[in-house]
Structure formats: structure tokens, C-alpha cells
Amino acid sequence: MALDTPQKLNSMGFAKDPADTRVLVAMSGGVDSSVVAAQLKSEGYDVVGVTLQLYDHGAALAKKGACCAGRDIHDARRVAEEMDFPHYVLDYENKFKDAVIDEFADSYLAGATPVPCIRCNERVKFRDLLETAKDLDADCMATGHYIQRFMGDQKAELHKAADGDRDQSYFLFSTTQDQLDYLRFPLGHLKSKAETRELAKKFGLPVADKPDSQDICFVPNGSYAAVIEKLRPEAASPGEIVHLDGSVLGEHKGIINYTVGQRRGLGIGGREPLYVVKLDADKRHVIVGPKSALATTTFPIREVNWLGDEPFDAVSERTVAVRVRSTRAPRDAIIRPTGPTTATVELIAAEEGVAPGQACVFYDADGTRIFGGGWIYRG
Incomplete structure (x- = not known):
């Protein structure tokens, strides 16, 4: 009696036909995640697109063209319609505020330099959305991040993207092993963003020429201070600019306007070049010193x-x-x-x-x- 031939793994790593493999695609409305959804749909997978509404589109924090803003939800929906797969918008405003925005503001007020995009991946996209994917009986969740997942000798491994200029590993370091087992990153092997845009044109996607988002999604024009002052009005309290030697050099208008390593805009000319070397939130001190102190x-x-x-x-x-x-x-x-x-x-x-x-x-x-x-x- 002939032995059954093991079924070959599909591109998502499952021993079944693509049509029997459900993939939830996290769609931001940009070209990257749109290409992922279109590619998987063209390969015959059971694709479900999900876009997160992360903040009030009409509020002052919203920024046109930023990740998950109103236009982006519209663009994700258009791609789903073009490629003929279901698309859902989930209201994650409260989750995003509690898990990302509030900590961002509090960290800045404490004199730290937070990286909210990491927390968003860790606490919203790769935790809450991933659980939603499982609730929808998806076999895995795919994203448009530029990073690679390989099966090693012992388990799934995380590797840098093939394109070093697009590599997003810094922002995905907190991905847990359980999450990595479930996640897929179909763009990580591409050598350039130009390849992604060529794929978008191949599939006739309406976002093929859409510019990349550059800023943190809830920070208009890169102005951290403006956002934090809106969230925490007390954050603009003035204080002293103090040299490492203890001498007071001037007054600042709130430590939220300064970051470690900053040189310009200190308003304390007349000495050797000085840099922000520390922020003391308790004393409301901006501490400066020579470059060597950094x-x-x-x-x-x-x-x-x-x-x-x-x-x-x-x-x-x-x-x-x-x-x-x-x-x-x-x-x-x-x-x-x-x-x-x-x-x-x-x-x-x-x-x-x-x-x-x-x-x-x-x-x-x-x-x-x-x-x-x-x-x-x-x-």
C-alpha cells in the first residue's frame, strides 16, 4: 500500500491549499499593507482586511495622510473592493489612547524620550488585533512591515529586512515568540520600496503612488510639544536651564520642548557649544553640558x-x-x-x-x- 505523500507547505507555512487558509491582513491604507493583501488574494488565500481607527479623525491630534487617519481607512476600503475581499474597520480609539498616547505624554513629562510606534505594535496591533484575528478563525495575521520571519532549527526567528534602508526591526523588537509564531511579513524579502510600488501597479491598486507616512500618526508635523501640551496642559511649566557645573544659564518654557542631544534653540549663547545632556522632570531642569558629556x-x-x-x-x-x-x-x-x-x-x-x-x-x-x-x- 502506497504511503500518502505529505502535502507541500503553502507560502504562509501551512500544509493546505491557500483557499483553505484564512489570513487577516492589517491594513493601514498605505501601499505596503495594500500590496500584502492584494498579493495574498491573487495567490488564492482567504483574505480578510482589517483597518484600525486609532483616534478621532476630526480632533486636533489627527493629521491628514498619517497612518490610520480618515483618508487611509477610505483607501484601505477601496483596495478591498478592487481585490474583492471583506474589509472591516475596528474602533480602537480607547485602546490606543490608554496603551500608547497616555504613556507617550507621561514619559515625555518624566524627561524620557519615548518611541510610541513600538508600543503601538506591541500593545495594539500585535496584541489586541492579533486576538481579533484568532477570533475570526484566521490561520495567521500578515502585515506590511519590512522585516523577515524564518523557521530556524528550534522555532520561528525574526530577521532584518533584505532592504536595510526599509528595515523596521527596531520598531518590532518587542514582538513575543507567541506573536511571531502567528505573524507573517510578506514584504521582508524585497530589495527596495520600488519593488513594492511595482507590485501595486501590477495589481492596479489605487494607492500605488501614495506617499509614505513620515511622522508618528497622532503627532501633527512632528511637533511632540504641541501634542503633549494639549494632552497635559501643565507640561509647559517654565524652569531653569542648568549647566553640569551647577550654574544657572537661563530659563526654559517647558522641558517638553527639549530632547537629549539637542543643541539648537537653547537660547544660552556666549559659552562653548552646549547640548542637552539630561532632563530632570522633578526639578523642571534642562541640564546642559559639552558634547563629551553625551x-x-x-x-x-x-x-x-x-x-x-x-x-x-x-x-x-x-x-x-x-x-x-x-x-x-x-x-x-x-x-x-x-x-x-x-x-x-x-x-x-x-x-x-x-x-x-x-x-x-x-x-x-x-x-x-x-x-x-x-x-x-x-x-
Whole structure:
């Protein structure tokens, strides 16, 4: 009697026909997620598109052309109609405000430099929306992020995108293993954004030439201070600009207007070039000093999300590459765990502008794999 031949895995990694594989696609209304939905639909998958309404489109916080704004919901719906698959809009305003916007404002008021896009992926898209996908009996959830998922010897692994200029691994480091098992990233292998737009034209999508969104979705024109002052009116309280040596150099109009590493706009001319080196929210002090004072070699991290093959604190130290800002290349470092989700990071070469509230993302020192990361805090 002949043995049954194992069925070949489809492109989403399931041993069944695409038509029997339901994929929920998180659609922001931009070209990337639209191409993902169109590509999967063209391959015969049972596609369901979902767009999140994250904030009041008529409020002052909304920004035309930003992720998940009113026009984007309209564009996502048009793509679904063109490609003939169901599309739903979910009201996540309260979830987004509680999980992302409020923490963003509070972190800034505490003198930190938050990265709300990471929290949005972690707490809204990859948590609440992923659970919705499961409720809809989807086999997996696909997004338009530029990052890659490979099956390793032990489990699914997260890897940098093929296009280094589009790689979004810094913003996805907090993806848990359970989430990674369920997620798919169909664009991660593309070599350039031009390839994505060519696919959009191939499918005749109305968003093929739509510009990319540049700013944080709820921050109009990149003005963090304006948003925080609206959310927390007390945030514009004045205070002193203080040199590291203790001398008072002037007055500021609210620490929300300053970030670590800032040089311009301090209004304290007459001395050597000075930079913001620290924000003391309790005293309402903007502390400045020479550029050399920005150099950091050691700092603590917490809320570590570890995607390695053994427990994070199974060894006393690990040599990895770390990225402390999305715009910087990974640098060699030593991670010394101090618990299951805490550690001290030692940079082999000092970095400037390392600030509380930023993410520290771990990479394979010799490859493309992401091992997770943690949040920098003031120890």
C-alpha cells in the first residue's frame, strides 16, 4: 500500500491549499499593507482586511495622510473592493489612547524620550488585533512591515529586512515568540520600496503612488510639544536651564520642548557649544553640558523581550550588536542579565545621546537575526 505523500507547505507555512487558509491582513491604507493583501488574494488565500481607527479623525491630534487617519481607512476600503475581499474597520480609539498616547505624554513629562510606534505594535496591533484575528478563525495575521520571519532549527526567528534602508526591526523588537509564531511579513524579502510600488501597479491598486507616512500618526508635523501640551496642559511649566557645573544659564518654557542631544534653540549663547545632556522632570531642569558629556558606555534596560534559543538569564553575559536609535547602525556590546527581564548593557564604543525611554534592540553580531531588546531607563 502506497504511503500518502505529505502535502507541500503553502507560502504562509501551512500544509493546505491557500483557499483553505484564512489570513487577516492589517491594513493601514498605505501601499505596503495594500500590496500584502492584494498579493495574498491573487495567490488564492482567504483574505480578510482589517483597518484600525486609532483616534478621532476630526480632533486636533489627527493629521491628514498619517497612518490610520480618515483618508487611509477610505483607501484601505477601496483596495478591498478592487481585490474583492471583506474589509472591516475596528474602533480602537480607547485602546490606543490608554496603551500608547497616555504613556507617550507621561514619559515625555518624566524627561524620557519615548518611541510610541513600538508600543503601538506591541500593545495594539500585535496584541489586541492579533486576538481579533484568532477570533475570526484566521490561520495567521500578515502585515506590511519590512522585516523577515524564518523557521530556524528550534522555532520561528525574526530577521532584518533584505532592504536595510526599509528595515523596521527596531520598531518590532518587542514582538513575543507567541506573536511571531502567528505573524507573517510578506514584504521582508524585497530589495527596495520600488519593488513594492511595482507590485501595486501590477495589481492596479489605487494607492500605488501614495506617499509614505513620515511622522508618528497622532503627532501633527512632528511637533511632540504641541501634542503633549494639549494632552497635559501643565507640561509647559517654565524652569531653569542648568549647566553640569551647577550654574544657572537661563530659563526654559517647558522641558517638553527639549530632547537629549539637542543643541539648537537653547537660547544660552556666549559659552562653548552646549547640548542637552539630561532632563530632570522633578526639578523642571534642562541640564546642559559639552558634547563629551553625551557619550555613554553603560546603561540599564528593563522589560526585556528575549527571542533567543535559551533563557535570557541562562548565561552571565552575551556578546551581541545593539541599536539604541532607529537611525543608527547596530554597535558591538556586551549584555549582562541581572534578571529574567533586566540587564546592563556595555557598549564597546561610546554612543552619544543615549536617553531613557529609548529602545535597545539586540542583533546577532555576525548575522541578521533579532534577539529582542529592552527599554533604556535612568538607573
